[in-house]
Amino acid sequence: MRRTRLLIFALAAMVIVGGGALIGFGMKDDSGGGGGGLLPSSLTFGDDPKPTASPTPTGPSPEELAAAERAARARKLDAALKKYAASAPEFSVAVLDKKTGQQYSYRGKERYDTASIVKAQILACMLLQAQDAGRKPTSGEMSLAKPMIRLSDNNATTSLFQHLGGRSAVSRCNARIGLTRTVVNTAWGLTKTTVNDQLKLLSALVDKDGPLNAQSRRTAFTLMSTVDETQDWGIPSVAKAGETATVKNGWDTRTADGGLWAINTIGRVTSDDTDVSIAVLSHNNQSMPAGIKLVEKVAKLTRQYLKY
Template identity: 65%
Template sequence: MRRTRNLVLMIAAVGVLGGGVLVARGMTGDDPASSALAAFQQAPAATSPSPSASPTPTGPSPEELAAQERKKRVKALDAALKKYAATVPEFSIAVYDRKTGETYAYRGDEKYETASVVKVQVLACLLLTAQDRGRKVTSSEDALAKRMIRNSDNAATTSLYSKLGRSSAISACNKRLGLTQTKVSSSWGLTKTTVKDQVKLLNALVDTKGELTASSRKYAHTLMSTVAEDQDWGVPAVAKAGEEATVKNGWLSRSTESGLWIINSVGRVTDEDTDVSIAVLSHLNKTMPGGIKVVEKAAKLTRTHLKY
């Protein structure tokens, strides 16, 4: 009786420790203790439930989604501009978005004669020169600059161009502003440039970390946002209600191209949500109005597809 009682106690203890229940037949072998121990050894060990794995992120990140969307828009814009280009004289266009830091360019490395858009380069060089000499623009320089930008006055441009040091001086200023695809001509209107360089120049006029001081940037903005009414075309056609546009246009009936027209427009469109620089260069236009229509349509296509 004592052995049986001890065995029952041992089995009960094993049952508690093992977390399982031993059935009565485990006590019926030749050696009750061995049978009980065998049952304990064969019983599955109690285990704690495995912690569930932490969920892993699935799908693209917001940055990847934005890049995918940008790629789709660029592809659609490329196709739209290519289709339009097949129906009109030759043009190139670039858009630099300061909010995203991205530049879009269609035929961005093609070189065109600037006509009067070179006057923005002359203005920038005037401002840099005044800064370097530790002074403001003089009253006579101010009068010339206003006529040059607001009215596209050629005589005023020639005067400033000469005072600054002609092509070598303008070229040196361009280098400071990061223009690498522009070759200044001794006949300033025949300077050759690309739309990529032109949006670089436009951005240099507003870059708070660039070469131009705050007062110089404000001066350039004031002139380019107050051009004569008859010259308020091109880039401003892209602006929506409430947005501000700055612009400098160029137009020239080129004798070397059978009297066909160079029509160019460079400028910026801004508000709280939009901050872009746009440059459109074209040539071989049959008429000036026809060329204006080309550059404005091309600019509008960039807005439609890039959605800035």
Template identity: 45%
Template sequence: MDTDAALAAAVGSLGGHFAVAVTDLGSGAAAQWGADSFVTASIVKVDILAALLLRTGGDGLTDDQKAAAELMIEQSDNDAASALFEAAGGAAGLDAANARFGLTGTVAGTDGYWGLTSTTAADQARLLRVVFTADSPLDADSRAYLGQLMGRVADGQDWGVSAADQGGAAQLKNGWLPRSASGLWVVNSIGRVAYGGRDLLVAVLSDGSATQQDGIDLVESVAAAAARALVTAQGQQG
């Protein structure tokens, strides 16, 4: 069974509106389920910091920007995100950075509403490669810095793709947002995990959940199923 078929078999019966992309950094194998666009909520904070680092380089942030970056990624602080979003050039700056990153289906939220940036699972998989591999316009120091912050997410915010982690050192960022029109939840999770001896990048996007916890449960189920499917499919091929 190929990787896309394995992923489809693993997640196709799960209820809810979601998309997932998973990549094995060692083998290069990748699979994706779902091509719809989703609102990012706070996972865009990784993109914001990446865009700012693209401008400044890994050692180019001011002390205030470094303090804000820690708050934004580790604590998901929104005021810090707003400040760094503006420092990165706002919506136009984020869109320009994403063009450099190779994100073709991501559009920055306007009027300061960075959390309403729209994206796809495929683009989030690409963003993770920008952060965690040399296939990136970011320099090594920038990538290491961003990854380090993603490995220090606060207790209580370390759910999501970490459900697929068997190594105990997941690096991730989550996003959650109730939509004002419907009251339904957007819940997203992106990051790097270890599963079955493999180094995986996993991105799960979802919306339409009745509660935040329902969304978390869905994202964690999808992440674990996706990791298992990719690793198992490669074992069968080998």
């Protein structure tokens, strides 16, 4: 029994000494003075709160970053087009990327003679009139619309233009489509338009929520994607392998312009990854080939810089 008590006393003494050593270790405070100090944080116990990291500041969202990148590309395209315009005939261009919602225009409100791109407006008017009557276009109407779009046949265009009701009828159709700066002329090729209005027209020809029903949209797409190879210039020049292009081109020369050429191209480039509408209008070109070269170069610049 005596040996047991001695053993207990010895163990108690060890605890007291050890505890004193531990307490003595913790008495040193940051001021260098003794007594009253706290244990180092590495030796604290219990439910003391643990330090937390400072919150990381929230940066721009992916959408904001993408919008900033698109804006930067547009500024670079502005600079490239201004540089080209310094030595080229006058032109305008507009692009609508339906995948991103970005719309770009350069001199978007300037009016130009349509020449034969007005034939796409006349086609839209024909399709709307047929819808209003609750019918498909007649075989007679389609026999005029096909050469009008695929071959840019002027006689077929004049016949269809008059059949629909001429200037007043096409003007009413334009209002329904939202072409606010397009002025129809009785001589249809002298109709005035802007690239911004032409984007609205191209959208009307394809938008599910637009004025044209599915059948009318299919008709427009079929005609504008199967133009004669002699008409296959302009917008199709920017299409890559695997993409589909629709197009309506216009060209005209007049004595009033000193024999210079108006060259225009409107259309769309589409694929699983691309859905872009493009309009390029120009005038005062020295020749038709020179004008085609201009509108294709401008269209290609939009793709180079906007990255669609």
